[in-house]
Amino acid sequence: GINAEYMGLYFFEEEMVKKFKWYPTEDEKKPFTRKSKAKKKPIKARKGLVPGAVCIVLSGRFKGRRVVFLKMLPSGLAMVTGPYKVNGVPLRRMNTAYLLVTKTTISIDAAAKEAASFDDKFFAKVKEVKKPEEEKLFAEGAQAKKLPENKKDAQTKIDKPIVEKLEKVMKQYLASRFTLRNGMKPHEMIFQSLIQNINPSSFLPLKKKKKKKK
Amino acid sequence: INFSKGQMGFKRFVEAGRVAYINFGEDHGKICVIADVINNNRVLVDGPTLGVARQVISLRRIALTDFVVKVPKGAKTRTIQTAISEFGLIKKWGETKWGNKVATHAKRSKLNDFERFQVMVLKRQKSYLVNKEVAQASGKKVHKKKTVKKETKQLKPSAISSLTHTHTYQPVSYTHLTLPTSDLVQISVVAVSLKKK
Numbered sequence: 001g002i003n004a005e006y007m008g009l010y011f012f013e014e015e016m017v018k019k020f021k022w023y024p025t026e027d028e029k030k031p032f033t034r035k036s037k038a039k040k041k042p043i044k045a046r047k048g049l050v051p052g053a054v055c056i057v058l059s060g061r062f063k064g065r066r067v068v069f070l071k072m073l074p075s076g077l078a079m080v081t082g083p084y085k086v087n088g089v090p091l092r093r094m095n096t097a098y099l100l101v102t103k104t105t106i107s108i109d110a111a112a113k114e115a116a117s118f119d120d121k122f123f124a125k126v127k128e129v130k131k132p133e134e135e136k137l138f139a140e141g142a143q144a145k146k147l148p149e150n151k152k153d154a155q156t157k158i159d160k161p162i163v164e165k166l167e168k169v170m171k172q173y174l175a176s177r178f179t180l181r182n183g184m185k186p187h188e189m190i191f192q193s194l195i196q197n198i199n200p201s202s203f204l205p206l207k208k209k210k211k212k213k214k
Numbered sequence: 215i216n217f218s219k220g221q222m223g224f225k226r227f228v229e230a231g232r233v234a235y236i237n238f239g240e241d242h243g244k245i246c247v248i249a250d251v252i253n254n255n256r257v258l259v260d261g262p263t264l265g266v267a268r269q270v271i272s273l274r275r276i277a278l279t280d281f282v283v284k285v286p287k288g289a290k291t292r293t294i295q296t297a298i299s300e301f302g303l304i305k306k307w308g309e310t311k312w313g314n315k316v317a318t319h320a321k322r323s324k325l326n327d328f329e330r331f332q333v334m335v336l337k338r339q340k341s342y343l344v345n346k347e348v349a350q351a352s353g354k355k356v357h358k359k360k361t362v363k364k365e366t367k368q369l370k371p372s373a374i375s376s377l378t379h380t381h382t383y384q385p386v387s388y389t390h391l392t393l394p395t396s397d398l399v400q401i402s403v404v405a406v407s408l409k410k411k
Binding site: 054056102103104169170172173176178188189190191202203204205206 | 261262263264265266267291292295299323324325326327328330331332335
């Protein structure tokens with residue numbers, strides 16, 4: 001006869017049912033979606049990043065160049081120009097993280113008005129229509145990519161009022177590159193104003209004490 | 215044995231009233247007056263209108279200057295203040311080479327990027343003119359620089375002085391570069407022609 005106690009160990013009350021025939025070996029990865037519609041926070045205003053501020057580009061194709069900041073674009077990038085005729089930096093978007101903002105500013109009233117109309121769309125890469133392979137093989141000569149006219153016009157529009165007002169020294173300055181040389185310590189160099197902890201009382205003369213009349 | 219201060223060979227002594235320059239610490243770059251001597255390592259120092267609080271300072275952090283202010287030993291801050299103003303210490307310090315150097319170093323350290331660029335341009339212009347004169351004096355041919363135009367916009371001497379020196383720039387004499395003659399040769403940065411008579 002069957003030992004009821006023995007049977008109790010292996011006999012489950014409920015039947016184990018397989019839900020699916022096929023189970024994947026790894027868990028499926030779900031794409032991350034925000035549960036709450038959290039708004040993208042606007043980028044904090046950088047200290048001294050004012051329209052007309054001269055910035056030093058720290059990285060990228062134009063590293064070391066001194067460049068004029070025009071305005072912040074809604075994408076969070078900075079709109080910036082050389083000006084092109086001075087140092088070869090075109091109207092461009094740049095990440096503010098790679099801009100060393102200096103204290104010197106240039107008056108760009110007229111240019112700022114022009115710049116106000118520009119948006120991220122103007123700077124965005126234009127998607128090329130993909131040609132089939134055969135067409136590429138038969139294409140006669142390499143067609144050089146030309147700058148669209150609207151970009152050239154925009155460059156002159158914005159640069160002209162800036163360059164007109166530039167003094168010779170300032171032109172020289174913008175045309176020059178920022179480099180570190182022997183003896184230059186970047187942690188000791190000042191680009192923005194210096195915060196000095198001076199105790200003014202030690203420089204002021206002691207106040208004359210009035211003698212009390214008895 | 216009697217010996218006077220003058221026989222010792224030292225010229226600057228650690229004494230009450232001696233003006234000292236602080237080399238190290240929070241107050242570095244400032245001058246102060248020695249109020250009292252504690253031992254061979256430390257002094258009591260005070261600088262009422264000089265930006266130095268009354269404090270004990272190590273002699274290792276200090277450099278003695280030529281100035282002595284008449285003040286009794288252990289003088290209080292107010293006594294030192296009147297003595298400093300009577301002596302005209304701040305003005306006298308500003309007229310010394312040492313004081314000037316300190317001031318220009320302080321100015322240079324606070325320069326903006328654009329100001330640093332301007333100083334560099336001025337240095338270049340000055341050195342070009344100086345080297346030209348030296349070359350002419352030594353009889354060497356002067357290389358013609360294509361990039362330097364005669365109408366280069368030079369900043370006014372006042373601007374130059376404000377950026378590089380605290381005192382006005384004076385013409386430099388290069389007598390040591392010429393052969394010993396009875397004539398005095400003086401070259402200023404502005405003057406161009408140099409003729410041996």
